[in-house]
Amino acid sequence: MSLIGVFDSGVGGLSILDEALRQLPQHDYIYLADSANAPYGEKSGAWIAERSLILCKYLADAGCDAIVLACNTATAEAIKQIREQLQIPVIGVEPGIKPAAMQSQNGVVGVLATEATLKSDKFNALLATLPNDCRFIKQAGAGLVPLIEAGKADSEEALDLLAKHLEPILEAGSDTLVLGCTHYPFLRTAIRKLLGDSITLIDTSDAVVRQLKRQLELLASDDKLTIQDHGSVNFVSSKDDAVLLQMAQNLMHSNLEMHAVKSQMLGNIK
Template identity: 75%
Template structure:
């Protein structure tokens, strides 16, 4: 059994935790939401890198055997430095699934909905350069993360803003849409309401957790899916709200796990 740290700017990484509990329910998890600073996507690269390092160091100090940086923006800006600093444990990041999207697309036109910071990052540009035969329609989802953080993933204001962001992707004729922020899988219902089943949706949560599983197996960590470990929710803003949103947004049966929540105002 292992202790897994999962870090995000807010509730978006719950989509990764949800998949982890589906594939690897026997482990213990710490979910760390830096909600007081969400969203990260509109902050400077320097700030994101420093804060992401600080939070991952906090998780490592709690004894985590592996850490999932469940934030596309933090991964793009900080994953290399975090891996260098915390080289004694596996650090698994997330990135927009443009490679699988390019493979799935029938017409070679793929929409990418992500944060401004992710779309402008060198890591994302390098990834795009490996797929020159596909047309990518990049769209920053400005304003979506705060609405999801406020529990309005299915609200009318979210639907209106999402429709604006999806319009250029629709007009370009994309048949595949990459959900390039871990918050955005919680918009699936809204996206389907707007676009129906006319577009393939791609997120990488399943692949990310498979990578975690491989890393744990390489460490010799025991895997027993008949057991259910604990989940500790930690927030820099409001632990009770994070706890409630986890039960609302996640599909996993959290009642099968021992659940704790706590507020930590400083991670130093």
């Protein structure tokens, strides 16, 4: 049994935690949401890198054996520095443009992500490795994260904004859509309401958790082996831990009642 930290700017990383609890329910988790500062996608790269490093150090100091940087923006801006500073595995997330390119039938792929992710060196370096015969329609989803954070993922307001963001992707004839922010899987219902089944949706939650599982297997040792079916989940928020817990219960498919669950506020950290 390991203690795993899952960090995001807000509730988006709950999509990763949900998959982790499905595949690896026996471990203990700390879910850290920096909701007081969400969204990260509209902040400077320097601020994102500094803040993400501080919060990942907090998780390491709390005893985490591995950390999932469950935020595309933080991964793009900060994962290199975080890995250099910490002595534990740090698993990042990035838009699934490679699997999207492989699955697309017509070679036109829409990428819905934050402005910071789309402009990042990491994203564009990944893009440069892919075949030229696939065209990527990049669209920043400005305004979507705050709506999801406010519990309005299925609202008419979110539907209207999403329709505007999807318009250039649809006009280009995309048959595949990359959900390039961990918040965006919570828009699946709204996307299907707008598009039906006419487009293939790609998110990387499963791939991220499989990578986490590989890292945990490398760390496995006799002194960490404990027989239990379901571990604990501690929800930590920089804004309102009760709201975070309620959002987790509303958004996640996992049965949190199977785990020992608690919530707490993030104290002052340096």
